[in-house]
Amino acid sequence: MKPRHCRFALFAALVTSTILPCSDVLAAPNQAIRHLQTSDWYNTGQGPKVYGLRKFPYPYQAMLALSSDADSETLRKFNLVHRFINTTEQTPLGPGLGLDYADSIFMFNGNNHKSFIDLDRVPMANELTYFRGVTAQLYAADALDHYIRCGWVDTLHTYGDFSRVDERTTVFRRSLAATAAKSLADRGDHIEVWTDHGNKSNVDNFGSYRQAGFYRYQQGEVPGSPYYHTDITIPHGIRFVWPDTSSNQFVRDSVIFPLQLADGRRVWGFWRYTNEHYTSQGAVRWNWTPYGLPEQLTEQHLRALEARHGYAVVAQHLCGTPYPGVLPKDAVAALRLLAAHHHQGKVLVARTSRLLRYNVAQKYVTYDVTHRFGTTYVHIRKISDPVFGTHQPSLDEVRGLTFYTSNPERTVIDLGDSPLPSALVQHNASDGTHPSVGIRWFPSDTADHAVSMPNVP
Numbered sequence: 540m541k542p543r544h545c546r547f548a549l550f551a552a553l554v555t556s557t558i559l560p561c562s563d564v565l566a567a568p569n570q571a572i573r574h575l576q577t578s579d580w581y582n583t584g585q586g587p588k589v590y591g592l593r594k595f596p597y598p599y600q601a602m603l604a605l606s607s608d609a610d611s612e613t614l615r616k617f618n619l620v621h622r623f624i625n626t627t628e629q630t631p632l633g634p635g636l637g638l639d640y641a642d643s644i645f646m647f648n649g650n651n652h653k654s655f656i657d658l659d660r661v662p663m664a665n666e667l668t669y670f671r672g673v674t675a676q677l678y679a680a681d682a683l684d685h686y687i688r689c690g691w692v693d694t695l696h697t698y699g700d701f702s703r704v705d706e707r708t709t710v711f712r713r714s715l716a717a718t719a720a721k722s723l724a725d726r727g728d729h730i731e732v733w734t735d736h737g738n739k740s741n742v743d744n745f746g747s748y749r750q751a752g753f754y755r756y757q758q759g760e761v762p763g764s765p766y767y768h769t770d771i772t773i774p775h776g777i778r779f780v781w782p783d784t785s786s787n788q789f790v791r792d793s794v795i796f797p798l799q800l801a802d803g804r805r806v807w808g809f810w811r812y813t814n815e816h817y818t819s820q821g822a823v824r825w826n827w828t829p830y831g832l833p834e835q836l837t838e839q840h841l842r843a844l845e846a847r848h849g850y851a852v853v854a855q856h857l858c859g860t861p862y863p864g865v866l867p868k869d870a871v872a873a874l875r876l877l878a879a880h881h882h883q884g885k886v887l888v889a890r891t892s893r894l895l896r897y898n899v900a901q902k903y904v905t906y907d908v909t910h911r912f913g914t915t916y917v918h919i920r921k922i923s924d925p926v927f928g929t930h931q932p933s934l935d936e937v938r939g940l941t942f943y944t945s946n947p948e949r950t951v952i953d954l955g956d957s958p959l960p961s962a963l964v965q966h967n968a969s970d971g972t973h974p975s976v977g978i979r980w981f982p983s984d985t986a987d988h989a990v991s992m993p994n995v996p
């Protein structure tokens with residue numbers, strides 16, 4: 540041991556003498572005659588040391604998205620749920636939670652179940668959709684456009700609700716995909732997330748066809764099929780797909796995985812937590828309705844998420860039941876528990892599209908570090924996205940990226956070689972590991988964006 544210690548001491552002495560450059564002596568002559576202390580290392584010489592990426596934006600330990608499917612949704616239920624989760628106003632469910640939560644929508648309604656989906660016997664025919672039935676006539680398009688733009692909607696729950704009583708039949712056809720994609724594009728609506736829906740009548744589902752067996756009903760990705768549409772849908776902008784797969788794993792290091800479709804196209808798949816238990820026969824016991832929220836959002840799950848610095852995408856159908864109050868009391872309590880973890884700076888609750896984009900950036904960002912006159916520069920060069928290709932990121936793609944540094948005040952984050960506007964930069968005290976500097980997360984939006992439409996219940 541002894542020789543090692545000696546060598547280390549010698550090495551430290553060499554570093555001390557070489558690392559104190561002339562420029563620093565000139566810039567701060569008084570420092571040259573002081574004894575160097577550890578803190579001085581952080582403020583002289585080559586500039587602060589960058590220790591790498593912090594997994595999540597400071598001060599958060601983890602990230603979670605609520606991913607809710609549009610089944611049985613009405614405008615009344617949609618507005619009630621979003622006022623409660625997104626705003627901070629008084630609502631029928633109590634004071635709003637102020638969380639970033641975005642919903643999914645259907646474009647068409649081909650569901651022929653004779654059920655009621657809301658108070659006053661609202662029939663399935665009035666389910667909240669963009670178009671009326673399977674026609675090109677607009678239904679709730681104006682409201683849904685507005686919600687896409689304001690951020691209360693970020694997911695397509697497939698092109699529509701095509702669930703039939705007889706699941707050997709379907710009313711989906713490729714031309715509906717073309718109509719939907721064109722209408723969204725014409726109105727400037729951009730949606731990146733797709734979640735599969737429903738029974739085997741929903742032949743526009745895709746993502747799992749290549750798993751064969753049960754999943755052969757997923758014709759959306761099969762060239763030559765009358766239901767093929769991923770040649771329209773992927774170029775149109777869908778980047779992330781939940782391919783109708785269950786999971787009882789609440790915490791994941793990463794929720795994204797590359798998915799190759801039957802037509803050769805590539806897209807990101809992502810995991811959602813859908814169940815805690817299985818029946819004795821091994822069948823999934825889905826807990827993705829409001830009645831399951833107390834099993835999903837437990838103190839134990841949230842603590843595990845924080846301790847393991849993980850991601851969670853929690854599958855739900857927040858408007859999926861005919862329960863008049865929409866969310867039962869213990870579902871409200873579970874959401875309040877989640878909000879407490881968020882507002883205490885532990886779990887960053889983010890809309891699904893933001894969580895997924897962040898997951899890509901956090902995993903695949905490439906940066907380098909340079910030093911100049913005592914300042915350190917972190918240059919974010921590219922996102923080496925293995926699915927959609929290496930590219931220079933936009934600002935929104937790198938929001939939240941946070942770098943550990945010995946001195947945030949003298950660490951500059953550049954997008955390429957251009958510094959970010961200072962308003963977008965956040966300096967953070969040590970979290971017990973190191974101080975850090977980060978690109979600010981999206982500003983919180985707790986405004987009430989709810990709108991109503993005549994003849995849309």
Ligand SMILES: [Zn+2]
Pocket residue numbers: 608609610696735736737
């Ligand atoms: Zn669904």
